[in-house]
Amino acid sequence: VKKGYMAWRVHEQNIDVSLITQQIEALYQRSGAVTLTRPPGTRLWHVGAIDHSLKISFGRPLWTTDSILKTHSYVGQTLQNGQPGYRLRLRLISSVTLADFNGVLLGSLSSHVNNDHRILAYCLKEWAAGKFDGLQGTNGGPDEVVLFAPETQAEVVKINGISTIFTPAKKFNI
DSSP states (O other), X not given: OTTXXXXXXXXXXXXXXXXXXXXXXXXXXXXXXXXXXXXXXXXXXXXXXXXXXXXXXXXXXXEEESOGGXXXXXXXXXXXXXXXXXXXXXXXXXXXXXXXXXXXXXXXXXXXXXXXXXXXXXXXXXXXXXTOSEEESSTTOTTEEEESOHHHHEEEEEEEESSOBOSSOXXXXX
């Protein structure tokens, strides 16, 4: 309960987090076990549905890309959810240490987490606790960057609605 809602969902679904974190470690080792550091000021983008307050959920991992060209590939997926989609331009406000998965696909873990992306995110965060601030280079390709504590690692510099641009640009802390 102290770890939040996702920990409770994992408990309710009787998911063996230790088994999944062992499998994540094996995938990381197979990928070469490379660690990268991204400095403050690094630009990242997130495309997705966010709540009406335009804030990222505290403590929830955030999937981003370091390639502005890649942001268009997430638009269709976002609009399928039937919610308004946004393109966020972020800037790292602190240095982050990332586990580089070098293109390893995490799909093999999906059956262990009942195909729930949020539970996979929780397990990734548990695996990385105390070692990494995030990860890079999984399913989305080498430009994919996942921040495990975006509310303290990044700030939103600009928000574009997929169909509307918010002007003037506002700076939101996450």
